[in-house]
Amino acid sequence: MKKFIGDFVVSENIPLKNNHFLLKLTQAEPLPLMLPGQFVQLKIDDTSSAFLRRTFSINYVDRIKNEIWLLIQVVGDGTRSLSKYKIGDSLNLIYPLGNSFSMPTVTQSRLLLVGGGVGVAPLLFLGAILAEKGYLPSFLIGARNVDGLIELEKFQQFGDVYVTTEDGSAGEIGFVTNHSILKNAFDKIYTCGPTPMMQAIAQFADNKSIDCEVSLENKMACGIGACLCCVTQTHQGNQCVCTDGPVFKTNELVWQI
Ligand SMILES: Cc1cc2nc3c(=O)[nH]c(=O)nc-3n(C[C@H](O)[C@H](O)[C@H](O)COP(=O)(O)OP(=O)(O)OC[C@H]3O[C@@H](n4cnc5c(N)ncnc54)[C@H](O)[C@@H]3O)c2cc1C
Numbered sequence: 001m002k003k004f005i006g007d008f009v010v011s012e013n014i015p016l017k018n019n020h021f022l023l024k025l026t027q028a029e030p031l032p033l034m035l036p037g038q039f040v041q042l043k044i045d046d047t048s049s050a051f052l053r054r055t056f057s058i059n060y061v062d063r064i065k066n067e068i069w070l071l072i073q074v075v076g077d078g079t080r081s082l083s084k085y086k087i088g089d090s091l092n093l094i095y096p097l098g099n100s101f102s103m104p105t106v107t108q109s110r111l112l113l114v115g116g117g118v119g120v121a122p123l124l125f126l127g128a129i130l131a132e133k134g135y136l137p138s139f140l141i142g143a144r145n146v147d148g149l150i151e152l153e154k155f156q157q158f159g160d161v162y163v164t165t166e167d168g169s170a171g172e173i174g175f176v177t178n179h180s181i182l183k184n185a186f187d188k189i190y191t192c193g194p195t196p197m198m199q200a201i202a203q204f205a206d207n208k209s210i211d212c213e214v215s216l217e218n219k220m221a222c223g224i225g226a227c228l229c230c231v232t233q234t235h236q237g238n239q240c241v242c243t244d245g246p247v248f249k250t251n252e253l254v255w256q257i
């Protein structure tokens with residue numbers, strides 16, 4: 001897919017709970033095709049420590065407003081600086097990068113999207129596209145506590161939402177892998193979040209022979225397959241998460257589960 005580099009303008013920057021914010025970016029040109037699972041690399045000019053571009057999943061594409069949404073958690077200097085961007089500020093993006101989640105086959109209709117923490121970000125766009133295609137996906141969202149549950153009301157627009165928290169402050173208590181919804185039958189699972197969560201979901205899917213895709217968030221630098229800092233081990237050898245991924249079928253990955 002063709003990649004672009006260009007300046008965007010902040011159209012909204014909405015503070016959310018638990019050190020998250022939703023950054024909405026727009027540009028004059030109509031946005032090109034972007035697929036769920038793809039990401040952008042963003043240049044933060046005003047922080048010397050954020051010399052390298054920062055990587056964020058596409059959270060949603062609003063075609064009517066010509067906006068890309070990024071759901072971001074403040075973890076360091078770059079994301080802290082971004083959280084302060086105001087309407088009208090400019091940001092340079094390389095987009096859209098990476099591959100994408102695959103659409104269900106004709107025999108796959110019972111779809112489960114499992115997200116943890118800020119790993120829910122690409123699942124909103126995926127859920128929106130699946131709903132547009134006539135599916136009713138189930139979302140299973142996990143967090144440490146109720147404050148870590150982000151964008152729930154947006155997920156509810158596209159499917160059924162189930163929740164777990166480790167402290168029981170919302171939904172069922174425990175990890176996503178403990179949720180009773182997993183007793184239901186599913187044809188395909190998509191997941192993104194902390195590595196132990198994705199590994200546990202991959203193991204669950206493998207045990208039940210369910211097709212499963214993960215979006216990996218290995219640390220990245222160049223984002224275009226040149227520096228090899230993002231490689232992951234697969235049964236076909238080492239692959240770059242930035243160009244061969246970030247989405248992989250779980251049975252392609254060599255994981256120590
Ligand atoms: C494909 C991909 C998609 C991503 N999507 C999102 C997203 O939608 N929303 C979001 O908030 N973040 C996302 N990330 C993570 C995001 O890129 C980092 O949080 C960000 O670069 C940190 O920048 P910083 O300058 O604030 O922190 P830094 O100062 O660079 O680092 C601060 C802390 O964050 C850790 N960190 C840095 N990069 C990563 C990473 N890739 N994964 C885990 N920890 C990291 C560092 O180890 C350090 O402890 C994604 C990463 C990848 C590779």
Ligand code: FES
Nearest residue numbers: 221223225228242
């Ligand atoms: S980030 Fe440089 S090769 Fe993937």
